Amino acid sequence: MNRPLSYRFAEFVTRRSWWILSVWVVLAIVLRTAAPSWNDIAYDGDFEYLPSEMTSVQGDRLLDDAFPGIQSRSQIVLVLGREKASRSSKVELLKTDDIVGLDLLRRLYHRLGVVSWRRGLEHGYTSGNPEDTPNAAWASWITLSREALDQSIRLDQRFYERVAEQLPDVKSTHTEPRMAIAYWDRGRLLEAWGGEDEMVEGDYEAALLLIPDLPSQVIPITERDLSGWDSLLDVLAWEDPVVGPRLRKDGVRLAVLKLSSELAATGNIKTIDAVNELIDQVTRYSMPFTEPGLELRMTGSAAIGGETLMGARDAIRYTELFTVGMILFILTAVYRAPLLVAIPMISIGFAVVVSMSLVALLTRWSMQGIVPGLDIRVFTTSRIFVIVILFGAGTDYCLFLISRLREEARVSAWPAACRRAISGVLGALIGSAMTTVVGLGMLWIAAFGKFHYTGPVIAICLLVGLLVCTTLTPALLRVCGPAVFWPSKVQQQKRKPRSLLGPSGSQLASQEHSGFWGRIAILLTRYPATAMLIGGALLILPATYGFKNEGSVTYDLSSQLNHQAESRRGLRLFAQHFNIGEINPVTVLICRAEDSARADLKKDVRKLAAELYQQEGVTTVRTADDPLGDFPPSRDMSLFGSDAARRRILQNHRVAQRYFFSDVPKYENRLVRLDVMLDGDPFSVETANRVIKLEQFLKQHLNSEGSNWKTSGIDTKVLLAGTTPSIIDLRSVTLSDNRRIKVAVVVAVLLILILVLRRFFLSLYLILTVLLSYYATLGLTVWFFKLAYGNDYVGLDWKLPLFLFVILVAVGQDYNVYLVTRVLEEQRHLGAIAALRRAVSRTGGIITACGLVMAATFFSMTAVVWFPPIARTFGFASESGVALRGIVELGFALGLGVLIDTFYVRTILVPSFMALVGKATGK
Template sequence: MPAQLDPETRTTDARYSSGVPAWLRVLIPVVLILVWFGAFGAGGIAFGSLTEVSTNDQAQFLPASAEATEVSELQQDFRDADVVPAIVVVSGDEMLDDDDLEAIDGLRTDLLAVEGIRADEASPVLVSEDGRAAQVIIPVDSGDDAEGPSVTVAELREVIDATTIAGTTIAVTGPAGFTADLAAAFSGIDGLLLAVALAAVFVILIVVYRSPLLPVIVLFTSLTALCAAVFTVVSLARADVLLLSGQTQGILFILVIGATTDYALLYIARYRETLAIHERKWDATWAALRSSWEPIVASGGTVVVGLLILLASELTSNKILGPVAAIGIVFAVLAALTLLPALLLWAGRAAFWPRRVAHAGEVEHHARHATGVQDASAPDEADLPDRGIWASIGRLVSHRPRSVWIISAVVLGVMSLGLAQLDADGVPSSEFVLGESQAREGQELLGEHFPAGSGTPAVIIGPAGDLQEMADVALAASGVSSVSVSVPAADSPSGSAPVTGDGIEALGPPGTPAPEPTVVDGGVLLQVTLSDASDSGEAEATIASLRDDLDEIDTDVLVGGPTAVALDTNSAAIADRTLVIPLVLAAILVILMLLLRSIVAPLILIGSVVLSFAAALGVSALVFEHVFHFPGADPSVPLFGFVFLVALGVDYNIFLMTRVREESQRFGTRRGIVRGLRLTGGVITSAGLVLAATFAALGVLPILFLAQISFIVAFGVLLDTFLVRTLLVPALAYDVGRGIWWPGALARGER
């Protein structure tokens, strides 16, 4: 028979359940669970639509003001914009003979029979000058779905696999080939990524709680929050409110699973405390919500604000991540504060089985020790044993605070030196996919025998009257192989004619007049074949130089094409990095000041996470360069890493400092710091391990960008968890003392 509560505890319990009849205490959790079950079902169905509403076309993420964007829009008036070129390259071990060329021509006929091919616009078999390779440029319908030309390219590759031309290597490359390889790399995002992330979280929760039921409840809460977020995001994408990409989708999955689990761990820690005080589950639930909602909402709000600041970005791929991920965090907070408490209210103490959580009658002395404290759920001194790792860390921080924080800061500073090795100015699109890529191998073959930019020309659009002058400038530019002009399809099957220093060349027999260029609104379109691969740094330098030279002819002359898209994307990403990072810091600083009612403590927290981010990025730069041998990084990688690490790193500091503030109100600042550290140590460490594991799961997808984000955030979170939040922040706060709360009332209290 349960022990009876003393009058003080009875009063506390009555305060929590007062005015809430028994039927309502049953109805509220039942309704919440049913609503979330509905969201789970709707989101499960929406998962199948993610691929349909997402795109990985880099050009769609450029700002409207970018020069490459303007060219892309103007191109639609000159030719069909719904076509993406695939380049089939055949490379021989020796010179291609007549039999080889006949077989390649037969292969071309078979390829043009594939559905989705614009056969009448395909090029003939083009043989290289060295006679050891041939290529066919095949226009592929971009299609109406998000997969674009991927299905068609897969069928082209099937035809090639069924063809044998002795002594040759055949590959499909070009923009269509790279799009197909990228789509294949993202194909595991729904199944493999989620499976790895959920498995990692489940194992950690089993180790932490040693309970069979609690991990299931937490994972169900996280997965339900994700389903609700996916349903919302897909609905907005269908309404053309949001634009989705594969990388945004992957980050959404990981962020929601990790954040929901983190918030769940914080609530569960409080719930276990309140179960030891309150005999009735409803009272324990209400007490846990009262003490955990503020840090959870503040933590989620900090992340949401940081993410929404990405809306200030120029680059659409950065801009769209903000609202998509923010939606995920909102559902993570809602699930942690509604679904999880409802499920734990249903499970009660059985959720922690086989561990035993004592009820109020067995620990009633806790309430008596809490005289004058409004929330009797707060642990008293008797709840803090003298032994254990967190007791030892607490003693270290309190006995040698200055030494601890100085050594911690020096260690982080040394790690930051690796920033000198950071190469984040962009990478070739051929390096986006890690591991095997037929398109990358095909491009290498193409570069060995043809101008490397074949099939993916730069595009110049300018006044028709300046045609020859524009062509002369382009032909004189270093890095340009040839120039052609757009002509009516009736004059040329390929829709273009070569332009030399003597004008447009005739396409027929000698004496045939040269075709007239296609003129649209007084403008003409030139195609410029580059000597270097279109996604190389050398090609980008050629485009930048061309733009400068052509501006001297007329500022209305525009240069676009795949290389220009990459160049403008990198420029916009670097500008975003410069703009967004200060805005995120300022916004989070304001939130922390409002939450902690202090100026000094937020400055310490912001400084610690910035130093932690620099250390994580410094170590990551060294690992990328010397361990993984990555070819560099996209300019958006440091930006995304910053947003996630600063926002999520502040999360753990919020968990810590809100508890420190609570304890400081009872016991004074320095004692409150040590108590807050000891009371939150276990839950924050577990949360850090969970978040690091979920972000590490991004590494299973063979995408360079996601692999780099995965490492930076996972390592940075572990650094925040085990060094910054455990040693640096508590030790520095302890050294400063009550001054950390300046100018708040606590700054004038006792130490």
């Protein structure tokens, strides 16, 4: 007898149960041991994964090539000030507020001195022999270290003078936090690299006077823990006599920490922790010296990027915790049987360990080039999707298998029941899983790296989950036997001829179909047209709203963080006094085809800067001639006035050295850098449009006929870098990806449905119901968060519509496939309407349970918002995490969408359509 493949597979699993269990245990151990940690191979950020041909990516690459080792890729801005009552009002800092500022800066400059010294050592010339010839990199870092230590000591002296002046009753301490170690460090620096003996001895004497046993306490410079500070390149602060005027206004002072790390580099978490520790030290020591109301906040691109990573970390922690907790609760409520709770949890645990270890191992092989052609990357936030989808889908697979096993165990012996259950659900499980796998796999066609890699990674993990649930789970059930249902029992009954809704004449059929889902089945099949029209009409209104607001998204990175995030609070304080664009300039890179004299190049730059000031929205242009943009063409300046003197000093300050012109031979006297500040929010559409116009102007102007920039008939290359150009490219790429991916996902899922169901119009209808569900979910999500955020609503996270679409279209078909395949199975023995009633009544409860599980796993992504306050209300200690709005919004939307699919689409729209078709065809 030629038995179906599904039956032969089921027979193999049930006969080789112990062998299958052993294989999975060994596989999990081997992969877990061999695979690297997820955090070690995970990437972060958004801009880094734009296509290489985008303008901002080429600009960043050119910056790295032309300014190696000194390129600041992000920054932290420390804001010391008092809040204004309104934008137009004025506020002044108190004299005692200077004490706090001096305390902050003396600590900052000391850290800069130590970091620069260490970096100088790393660049060679460590012997200290005056006969050695130092290289330029070594000399610049040692010089910066000396300047920073000098500044730290001067500020330390002023700090205690100010304390004595303003608060004569306060006794100063000559222990910590006196900067005795700064004297010692400067003495060691001077002693090692040619300082005068008197200065060296003076520094040692000052250090020992403050702390006599300091030598026994000092850690050598090469052994000091610089965790969090190793990316620090420079500190620009309001006390600097040259750049200081641009960093202070009435009521606020700024200190800018220039960092070598990317905006969203994982190392920025340690940097934020280190800066927060420094702020805490200043707050504890010197804040009591002044009046309440003074704030010391942190913001800037690195602060926003770092806190975004912290938000992802918190979201992962809460999501994993609540995903497991919610599934345990639902399984316990559904089964009230210990083994039926344990077996799905064990199965999913194996699926998570094996799949994530496999992906991590493949990623490392891809990064190292071990496997030719392998191209896999993972991201920090990818872990969230893997966890929730694996736990949700895996639990659903287990629930359907166990539900079918319970049915079969009533009429068959345990081995036969296991075979029948596996064989009966295998097609539905594979079909539903493949819609998700193929749908998510379509993200591979995306140009944006995060989309391109995330979908296939989740698909791989889901395939592993499917394999676990169709092998390991039934093997566990087979080994445990009927005891899995303990403390309840399954009474075996003989099979009887099928009736309309079940075994004829049996008490079982009466009990099953007199229940809730039995009544729903009867109602839907009696009035299918009414149910379908009313059901569809109720979704049309929110779906229309969602369709109109599908583009209502924001690319504002800072808006991802909640109001309590430190960088958001710092940004609000900064924005009260400064234009936010001042810490997010647009970097313009102009590269001529041929070399030219430096003097001629500077002359052309001055002329270009004057023309840039005439462009819409341009407030400041920073060039080598005007490094801070303090002297626009409209500003009158005499040749021998104070402004002219300050301008000359600025041109020789370190902020201008090796910044506007490259010293790399390849680009020397060819490459020019300008920083352009625009009026407005760098994340807004209005600013983006201004930057696009600015780029068009530069390309047309510099390459027009007769332009001094065009040499030998070859066009000058113009590239833009910075936050706004990166957002422009990100928006362009993701919008293009959205259009292509949505079409690809719909077509791919439709083909899978046709392949599985063999019903074209039914498959097409299922796609249409999920599309309706998607737009209705999107509309309700927009409405909810507009209400929740109020005036703070600027749009949903830009990633939400695409991920919501792909996951809902793919995952949302699971329950439709479960129902329809059961209907088609029942139609082998019953008529269309009878089969539909039986399928709805038999699957209604279990599909509802599956939908609740999947929705609960998605809603767990929002736990970082609501759990901490609830825990504190009941007296439990719980720290508030840094909630990422994008993850919270997506978790809410996905959970809502699954509930709509479970309780509305599958319950009303799909059965009513099948009833109409059944009545019309008479089948």
